[in-house]
Amino acid sequence: MSKHQKLNIGLFGFGVVGQGLYEVLSQSPALDKAISKICVKSKKNRSLPDKLFCYDADDILNDPKINTVVELINDSEEAYHIVKRAMQLGKNVVSANKKMLAENLTEMVQLQKEHKVSLLYEASACGSIPVIRNLEEYYDNDLLLSVTGILNGSSNYILSQVFDKNQAYGEALKEAQDKGFAETDPTFDVEGYDSLFKLIILTMHSFGIAVDPKEVLTYGISNISDFDINYAREKGFKIKLVGQVERLRENRISLFVLPRFVGKDKYIYSVEEEFNGVVIKGLAYDKQFMFGKGAGGHPTGSAVLSDITALMHNYRYEYKKANYFSGFQYSKDHAIEIYLRYSDADILRHFDFQSVSEEYKGPVFAYKIGFIQLSRLIEILPVVKRHNIFLAATGKSLNY
Ligand SMILES: NC(=O)c1ccc[n+]([C@@H]2O[C@H](COP(=O)([O-])OP(=O)(O)OC[C@H]3O[C@@H](n4cnc5c(N)ncnc54)[C@H](OP(=O)(O)O)[C@@H]3O)[C@@H](O)[C@H]2O)c1
Structure with missing residues (x-):
């Protein structure tokens, strides 16, 4: 050449x-x-x-x-x-x-x-956002600890409209489609698959392994309700759809896509509309943030x-x-803390919470916040997805 x-x-x-x-x-x-x-x-x-x-x-x-x-x-x-x-x-x-x-x-x-x-x-x-080229060229050493981000412009646009502007979910989705942010099939965006596929690609350039997308916990925003939005607001959080790959002990890595409660102290709190934001965390430099238009x-x-x-x-x-670099292994054997909002208590038998830190039972909706093994969540997801529930990560995890 x-x-x-x-x-x-x-x-x-x-x-x-x-x-x-x-x-x-x-x-x-x-x-x-x-x-x-x-x-x-x-x-x-x-x-x-x-x-x-x-x-x-x-x-x-x-x-x-x-x-x-x-x-x-x-x-x-x-x-x-x-x-x-x-x-x-x-x-x-x-x-x-x-x-x-x-x-x-x-x-x-x-x-x-x-x-x-x-x-x-x-x-x-x-x-x-030139995230792949940077992971490949600048972050080309083994200091990298995690890559966390808002990877899907369309669902972020919808969450911005729903969360900040009180727009109805369907209306916000249509607007995202009209503006060319949404994929041809919107479930791809709102159920988290678009974020998942991006996360798989980022994982290859962060930790060098090709994880099978079918093996990864992926849950989107289509079931979000006013109850969940109000809960988040009361606590001073926003809800964002977040993909994360993180290095654990003994060369293991964990990855998943989940809605997440995000506080004001996080870089991605202020990522709105169709924008994307990626936080790269490393051993010596702590956190760095890349921000820009993720679609269009x-x-x-x-x-x-x-x-x-x-x-x-x-x-x-x-x-x-x-x-x-030495081979990383994909691991599902640690616990993450989730918020589960439900209406029918029968759903709880699927969830083996290791511990519960907060719970509430109201006339229509109830919620539980607690730690659950990632592998368990992956196992029950196809069943629990058929019910009227909403899941979100709090950002905490155990058993590193
Ligand atoms: N939209 C975004 O913001 C965005 C952002 C990042 C990545 N992407 C990715 O970029 C790609 C394109 O997305 P898009 O939004 O541009 O899609 P789009 O607007 O729906 O356009 C798709 C194009 O592909 C053509 N096409 C479909 N099947 C074909 C085939 N078998 N052979 C030749 N042409 C074919 C269509 O032809 P006709 O014109 O004849 O229908 C159309 O021109 C997708 O992989 C998407 O995931 C999109």
């Missing part, structure tokens, strides 16, 4: 992020003409000439002049095949598809090695642009934590 590689880009997807990228690119004169073809799903009126568009992935993949594929589609199965084939054909790839990446991380790392290509995906986690066409397009320019300089992730 030459020192500054000339890129000839085949773009997949011309939706929120694809168009955002195109607009951001057109403000970057050096790269203005780099996109030679755009593959989309269906014929419709577009803001660009018809001759730029194609509808068959092979038109890009089999074009030997195209050396770079930028994958920005909303179908993770199809994205998997496109990204895999592009790498097998020796093309470098930029992707924003967190679901596809998180579900196939080990294979994606292997494909890069095998075919000596680079796959970059900064836009897949926290939109415009232009912010996400900027992260994609940054990956594209990084490819011009032949950049690739070295997966330093996986390659140079």
